[in-house]
Amino acid sequence: MNWQTLVQSLFGDAHTIERKGDVLSGTAQLPGQQGQILAVVGTTDHAPIGVETALAQAKVILDTVQKHPGRAILLLVDTQGQRLRHRDELLCINRYMAHMGCCVDLARRSGHRVIALVYDQALSGGFITSGLMADTCHALPEAEIRVMRLPAMSRVTKISEDVLEALSLSNPVFAPGVENYVAMGGIASLWRGDLQSGLLAALADGNITDQRAVLGAERGGRKLSNAVTQRVLAA
Amino acid sequence: MKLSFSELSARERVAHLLDAGSFTEILGPAERVVSPHLAQLGVPFSFDDGVVIGNGTLWGSKVLIAAQEGEFMGGGVGEVHGAKLVGILRRAVSTRPAAVLVLAESGGVRLHEANAGLIAVSEVMRALLDVRAAGIPVVMLIGGANGCFGGMGLIARCADHIVMSDAARMSMSGPEVIESSHGVEEYDSRDRSLVWRTTGGKHRFLMGDCDRLVEDDMGAFRAAAAALLGDSKALTLEGLLAEHAMLAKRIECFGDCHDALEIWQRLGVEHAEQVTDMESDQMQNLLSDNAMEAA
Numbered sequence: 181m182n183w184q185t186l187v188q189s190l191f192g193d194a195h196t197i198e199r200k201g202d203v204l205s206g207t208a209q210l211p212g213q214q215g216q217i218l219a220v221v222g223t224t225d226h227a228p229i230g231v232e233t234a235l236a237q238a239k240v241i242l243d244t245v246q247k248h249p250g251r252a253i254l255l256l257v258d259t260q261g262q263r264l265r266h267r268d269e270l271l272c273i274n275r276y277m278a279h280m281g282c283c284v285d286l287a288r289r290s291g292h293r294v295i296a297l298v299y300d301q302a303l304s305g306g307f308i309t310s311g312l313m314a315d316t317c318h319a320l321p322e323a324e325i326r327v328m329r330l331p332a333m334s335r336v337t338k339i340s341e342d343v344l345e346a347l348s349l350s351n352p353v354f355a356p357g358v359e360n361y362v363a364m365g366g367i368a369s370l371w372r373g374d375l376q377s378g379l380l381a382a383l384a385d386g387n388i389t390d391q392r393a394v395l396g397a398e399r400g401g402r403k404l405s406n407a408v409t410q411r412v413l414a415a
Numbered sequence: 416m417k418l419s420f421s422e423l424s425a426r427e428r429v430a431h432l433l434d435a436g437s438f439t440e441i442l443g444p445a446e447r448v449v450s451p452h453l454a455q456l457g458v459p460f461s462f463d464d465g466v467v468i469g470n471g472t473l474w475g476s477k478v479l480i481a482a483q484e485g486e487f488m489g490g491g492v493g494e495v496h497g498a499k500l501v502g503i504l505r506r507a508v509s510t511r512p513a514a515v516l517v518l519a520e521s522g523g524v525r526l527h528e529a530n531a532g533l534i535a536v537s538e539v540m541r542a543l544l545d546v547r548a549a550g551i552p553v554v555m556l557i558g559g560a561n562g563c564f565g566g567m568g569l570i571a572r573c574a575d576h577i578v579m580s581d582a583a584r585m586s587m588s589g590p591e592v593i594e595s596s597h598g599v600e601e602y603d604s605r606d607r608s609l610v611w612r613t614t615g616g617k618h619r620f621l622m623g624d625c626d627r628l629v630e631d632d633m634g635a636f637r638a639a640a641a642a643l644l645g646d647s648k649a650l651t652l653e654g655l656l657a658e659h660a661m662l663a664k665r666i667e668c669f670g671d672c673h674d675a676l677e678i679w680q681r682l683g684v685e686h687a688e689q690v691t692d693m694e695s696d697q698m699q700n701l702l703s704d705n706a707m708e709a710a
Contacts, residue, residue, distance in 0.1 A: 278572035312537035327529035366534040412502025
């Protein structure tokens with residue numbers, strides 16, 4: 181879904197969200213919440229996350245924490261992953277991206293609800309420090325989430341694509357797809373049809389501890405993660 | 416006698432970093448907690464899934480420790496590997512050690528179980544930031560031949576402190592990945608000197624991306640880690656605003672540089688072309704004289 185359509189179906193005209201480069205930012209009024217305002221930040225056009233993009237998003241979050249205590253934040257995710265340039269590596273891009281992640285974390289600790297929505301595409305590094313750092317991350321059913329496609333995975337692992345494809349039917353860790361991320365607990369829910377109610381339900385959920393490993397076990401997509409962590413705690 | 420960090424296995428590094436005989440491993444190889452996904456692929460698995468965790472003492476203080484084994488899947492983070500890291504970090508919040516030490520050596524997400532690894536990296540980040548919020552320092556020690564890349568590079572930059580050897584590398588994308596998507600003129604992955612200048616310990620130290628630069632020696636890592644015990648840096652709004660301003664200024668000052676050498680010269684490092692040959696103790700002096708203000 182393109183970002184204009186998305187924003188329209190979430191907020192109608194009650195928003196100031198604008199695009200600057202690949203970065204989206206602004207505020208929106210929540211439907212039926214007596215004027216409750218939400219801060220919105222994200223990227224579009226499958227943005228590669230370079231040092232500037234990471235910083236621009238971090239700024240919106242820091243501004244919100246500084247000027248609007250408690251205001252909920254919605255992260256809109258559409259990224260092809262980190263920008264693959266020598267210049268970014270030279271400037272220590274991982275520090276810029278980690279900074280973005282730390283800003284999301286600070287917002288949570290300062291009492292802001294942080295909800296993320298993958299509305300188009302989410303890939304590897306660009307996703308880790310945005311959507312995956314939110315309280316909960318959600319997705320549209322048609323969104324695409326992956327680290328790598330099966331052909332590339334086949335090349336890296338030297339295992340035939342047929343074998344990988346067969347395995348991915350029973351095990352969600354191998355194949356791309358939002359349903360697999362739901363099964364593993366990485367995506368809390370899919371927003372279908374009425375997106376407003378998806379957003380309101382996500383905001384109403386007051387849990388801010390990381391429940392993804394527990395969800396992954398309940399849903400059967402990541403059976404070991406929580407069990408292993410619990411064993412370490414009990415040792 | 417010097418003992419090279421980079422040449423040791425993860426378990427040996429832990430033994431030499433901590434007080435002799437103080438280490439107790441948690442979920443060690445005897446427990447056989449292995450990756451079910453690698454077994455499904457018919458790929459060799461490891462009885463510790465490539466990460467050693469446990470508790471011990473350093474100069475008499477209680478610490479928790481995790482060490483990634485670069486020889487196993489390049490230290491890649493899979494479901495079990497990631498869950499062990501999350502476990503040791505959460506354990507720190509309840510047992511309150513003087514520090515959590517992470518001997519990071521990893522290419523990032525383990526591609527054989529990519530989806531689980533991706534989620535796990537973000538779970539480690541959140542668990543790590545919980546440890547920081549509890550006032551317990553997390554110290555990253557980077558000195559392995561595989562460096563610290565991808566998701567692990569992100570995790571590293573969430574920690575309170577980073578110690579690197581001059582032989583170590585830390586960054587996001589591997590040079591091969593960048594070369595294959597934008598060509599050899601963008602980043603020549605076989606130019607070892609270029610790769611090292613771009614991602615190596617000395618460059619990261621001059622820029623302030625790692626806090627301490629040490630020799631590739633277990634004793635040097637041990638001393639650096641011990642000096643950071645109890646030294647917690649809380650993540651605050653003020654701190655992140657300062658970080659933000661610094662990162663913005665960095666783009667302004669160095670965003671047009673094409674090579675680390677240009678950055679070092681602009682930082683005011685005298686004889687910047689000699690940095691490559693300097694010992695790590697000579698590097699300390701460089702910083703106090705010149706670069707600190709500019710950086």
